[in-house]
Amino acid sequence: MSPDAPSPDRPEGMLSPFRALDLTDGAGALGGRVLADLGADVIKVEPAGGDSARGLGPFYQDQPHPERSLSWFALNANKRGITLELASGAGRALLLRLVERSDFVFESFPPGALAAWGLGFDRLRAVNPRLVLVSITPFGQTGPYAGYRATDIVAMALSGYMYLCGDADRPPVRISAPQAFLHAGADAAAAALIAHYERQSSGQGQWVDVSAQESLMGAMMNARPFWDLNQVNLQRSGPLRSGLANATHRRQTWPCREGSVAFAVTAGPTGARNMRGLLAWMAEEGAAPPALLHKDWDAFDMALAPQAEIDAIEDPVLAFFARHTPAELFHQALKRRVILYPVSTTADLLQDGQLAARAFWTRVEHPALGATLTYPGPFIRMSEATCGLRRPPPSIGQHNHEVYQGELGLSDAELRALAEAGVI
Numbered sequence: 001m002s003p004d005a006p007s008p009d010r011p012e013g014m015l016s017p018f019r020a021l022d023l024t025d026g027a028g029a030l031g032g033r034v035l036a037d038l039g040a041d042v043i044k045v046e047p048a049g050g051d052s053a054r055g056l057g058p059f060y061q062d063q064p065h066p067e068r069s070l071s072w073f074a075l076n077a078n079k080r081g082i083t084l085e086l087a088s089g090a091g092r093a094l095l096l097r098l099v100e101r102s103d104f105v106f107e108s109f110p111p112g113a114l115a116a117w118g119l120g121f122d123r124l125r126a127v128n129p130r131l132v133l134v135s136i137t138p139f140g141q142t143g144p145y146a147g148y149r150a151t152d153i154v155a156m157a158l159s160g161y162m163y164l165c166g167d168a169d170r171p172p173v174r175i176s177a178p179q180a181f182l183h184a185g186a187d188a189a190a191a192a193l194i195a196h197y198e199r200q201s202s203g204q205g206q207w208v209d210v211s212a213q214e215s216l217m218g219a220m221m222n223a224r225p226f227w228d229l230n231q232v233n234l235q236r237s238g239p240l241r242s243g244l245a246n247a248t249h250r251r252q253t254w255p256c257r258e259g260s261v262a263f264a265v266t267a268g269p270t271g272a273r274n275m276r277g278l279l280a281w282m283a284e285e286g287a288a289p290p291a292l293l294h295k296d297w298d299a300f301d302m303a304l305a306p307q308a309e310i311d312a313i314e315d316p317v318l319a320f321f322a323r324h325t326p327a328e329l330f331h332q333a334l335k336r337r338v339i340l341y342p343v344s345t346t347a348d349l350l351q352d353g354q355l356a357a358r359a360f361w362t363r364v365e366h367p368a369l370g371a372t373l374t375y376p377g378p379f380i381r382m383s384e385a386t387c388g389l390r391r392p393p394p395s396i397g398q399h400n401h402e403v404y405q406g407e408l409g410l411s412d413a414e415l416r417a418l419a420e421a422g423v424i
Contacts, residue, residue: 013039014385018196020104021045021095022079023086026053027212028108028136029075030185031192035104036078037378037387043098043403044079048422050396060369066396067368073393075185077364077375081394082403083424086117090423095119097408099127104192108136111146121207131205132195134188136181140211150212155180159216164223167238183219184212248307251314253343259326260343265302265313272297277336278317287320350374362389400424 016039022032023045036042044051053075054066061068085091096119099105105124107114114120121133135141138150145158153174156162166173191208199205217224223234235242239253241264254261266274275297282288292313302310321329326342333340342348349355360377378388404410404424418424 012386012390013037014382014387015040018103019043019101020106020192021098021102022076022106024106024108024136024185025051026056026071026075027138027181028106028185028188028210029053029072030182031106031134031136031188031210032079033075033077034186034189034379035192037389039386040104042079043102043399044076044081044394045084045095045098046081046396048083048085048397048424050083054396060371060373073366073373074375076393078390079394080391080399080403081397082400083397085423086119088421088423090418090421092117092119094404094408094418094423096124096127098403099124099131101407102128103130103196104132104134106134106136106188106192110149111135111137111141125205129204130199132192132199132208133205134192134195134208134210136184136188136210136212138212140214141209145213150180152178152180155212155216159213159220160223161216161220164220164234164236166236168236168240168242172236180212180216183215184210187215187218248305248310250302250310251318254318254321256321256329257323257325259345261321261326261329261340262343263317263321263338263340265310265317267297267300267302269298271302272300273337274339277338278340281332281336281338282316282320285320285323287316287323289316292316364389364392366392368395397424 015035018035019041020032020035021043022029024032029044032042032044050066051072054069054072055064056069056071057064058070059065059068060070060073084094086095115123124131124133137146138155139145139148139158150158153162156165156174156179157172159180162172162174164172165175188208188210191210195206195208226232226234237249239251240249241252242249250265252262252264254263265271275292275295279288279292283293324332329340330342332338344352350361355361358377362375362377363372364375365372373392375389378386380387401415404415404418405412410418415424
């Protein structure tokens with residue numbers, strides 16, 4: 001049996017007895033998704049017209065529609081979904097009834113918004129003393145920036161993270177797709193489970209305050225101690241490695257034919273073997289300069305080498321890599337015990353043999369689309385519980401009847417009245 005395969009005598013997931021209400025917008029939805037993957041019953045609570053994050057692309061088949069947002073799919077799979085307007089008194093009353101039956105609440109409203117609706121932590125705790133409330137905001141619940149809003153690029157910049165991203169001769173850049181609130185969401189999930197662990201002994205819930213700015217600062221764990229360890233402040237350096245004691249730069253990412261590979265020129269006991277293996281291959285193709293073939297790699301000290309000497313080593317390696325594809329370089333690197341690996345694209349990952357062998361990619365049926373989509377699989381595997389995809393993301397209000405009637409006991413007439421009043 002595979003590690004994450006369910007068996008008749010154990011629960012679907014380690015959190016299957018627990019429930020979370022997810023009131024977040026796009027700035028925090030990952031937190032609930034992590035708990036859902038671990039088996040929790042996570043109910044996504046959206047405004048009556050649907051979550052604003054449904055308007056974020058890319059969209060399935062490039063057709064903008066609130067039920068076709070691929071980013072929304074990614075962050076809300078495994079959740080059930082209901083609609084509820086918290087600005088209305090009837091909506092707040094329904095939420096409190098749901099809070100009574102829940103273990104976690106995730107929210108990403110501006111600080112003070114829940115309290116202004118009469119739904120602050122003290123009120124929620126009065127309804128359910130065991131509740132763990134997780135608040136995800138750009139800058140946290142306190143401090144001079146607490147009331148400020150922020151997009152991904154603002155959080156990236158003010159955290160210092162963006163300062164390290166990009167090339168040395170250009171202004172900083174924001175990396176790739178939005179990352180700031182994914183870091184915050186992951187921290188929110190971890191913090192929620194820490195609070196849950198404490199609750200298991202104390203019986204009391206607590207309020208978890210997550211700042212995206214601080215989450216990103218935590219992601220720079222390599223940069224923060226660099227001065228203390230090396231008396232050098234890290235600088236952005238693109239594909240190069242900076243922060244070395246001799247102020248030199250060494251290439252880490254190397255362009256090659258049809259892609260890139262990661263490789264580092266090194267020396268000493270491990271690095272010498274690495275370089276000799278690469279140079280032997282280069283020599284077979286007539287691409288190894290004699291000076292490098294005869295270099296004493298065991299004695300060579302990278303920390304003392306001037307930039308000109310490092311460039312003289314790297315330039316012929318650059319030219320050699322340009323002849324080959326990432327797959328060719330990786331195949332020969334494994335054969336010759338050279339530490340080198342391809343820089344994978346998304347397309348590469350979909351074809352990756354290791355991921356395929358572990359059945360990582362998961363096909364999820366979307367009945368509303370009449371299609372089956374490919375999702376990343378479980379982020380962990382456990383011997384005693386399951387983690388992974390159980391259901392597609394919900395359509396707008398998909399589980400209203402299931403939750404409001406099946407669990408709260410509302411009648412058909414009450415449900416119709418709430419819908420007509422715009423509460424759900």
